[in-house]
Amino acid sequence: MHTVKIGETYIGDSHPSYIIAEIGGNFLTFEDAKRLIDLSLNVGANAVKLQTYRAETISSKSAVYDMPNTGHANQFELFKKYEIDFGLHKEIWDYCREKNIIVFSTPSHMSDVELLEKLDCPIYKIGSDDAYNIPFLEEVALIGKPIFLSTGMCTMNEVRESVSAILGKGNSDLVILHCVTNYPTIPEHVNLKSMLIMKKEFGLPVGYSDHTIGTACCIGAAAIGANVIEKHFTYDKDAEGPDHMLSADPEEMRQIIDNIRVIEKAMGDGIKRPSEGEKITRINNRKSIVSTQNIPKGTVITKNMIAIKRPGFGIQPKFFAEIVGRMAKDTIKAEEPILWDQV
DSSP, X not given: OOOEEETTEEESTTSOOEEEEEOTTSOSSHHHHHHHHHHHXXXXXXXXXXXXXXXXXXXXXXXXXXXXXXXXXXXXXHHHHHOOOHHHHHHHHHHHHHHTOEEEEEESSHHHHHHHHHTTOSOEEEOGGGTTOXXXXXXXXXXXXXXXXXXXXOOHHHHHHHHHHHHHTTOOOEEEEEEOOOSSBOGGGTOTHHHHHHHHHHOSOEEEEEOBSSSHHHHHHHHTTOSEEEEEBOSOTTSSSSSGGGSBOHHHHHXXXXXXXXXXXXXXXXXXXXXXXXXXXXXXXXXXXXESSOBOTTOBOOGGGEEEESOSSSSOGGGHHHHTTOBOSSOBOTTOBOOGGGO
């Protein structure tokens, strides 16, 4: 499978899941952004992500939201409230470089890309609203930087077209993110297995961009093969703003990351064999052929003289019938595992 390199980190099946703390929409000031960046570092995220847009280029003035996290709201007005200017972007980029954490963003228009290019944005995340915006995908692909393509609201055929558009411009540094564009998403609608279908078809890293409440779906996604996990992140789930309610707070994010790292250790290489720790328990806790009584030297062994019991260092149970009728070469003590050189 193709791998994607971000800085000194690789994304792919033989590498740890890449964890993104999505902080976009959860701050309006540098102090709040800095707080979220510090918390992201503390919980062990690989990167922080924000959203780069201007109300005038992302939405018409007639577009509306009607979702649990926003209620019935005018999209243009909401975007206008939460858009951030170049100055705040630069402060965030400078701080992340100082703190040595990757920062990138989701642009919504080529003017946003131009802003981000001034900051040398290392990755471009394509939001689900632009997942099938082929002209935009082609333009971003031509920049030649890694792309994380979110696929909320897409059919598989639409994903195929979008992936083809990006690859067709010579950019193979692509990660496909499964996503459900409901805020919040209920577990019954998550459909994590679609990640595996996309990984198999495209041979590219896949991930999961989460909008559920809680930690389970992110951990489950990593367990079945997500190479990237993106989760909205907040310092306070009750803070004002549309995304705080479905964001992980620091404790939840730590649980997600810690559990994913445990799962990665537990996955192993897939070869079925006794673990290192089972080498002793394999001897002590398995069963073998054991004498049920003292068997004097020269005695022909009968079925009632032997049984299958723990421990496991004697003759294996599968040879039980073969031992019956053999002669004891030496005296065999009761309740002792029988060895081949004794019969």
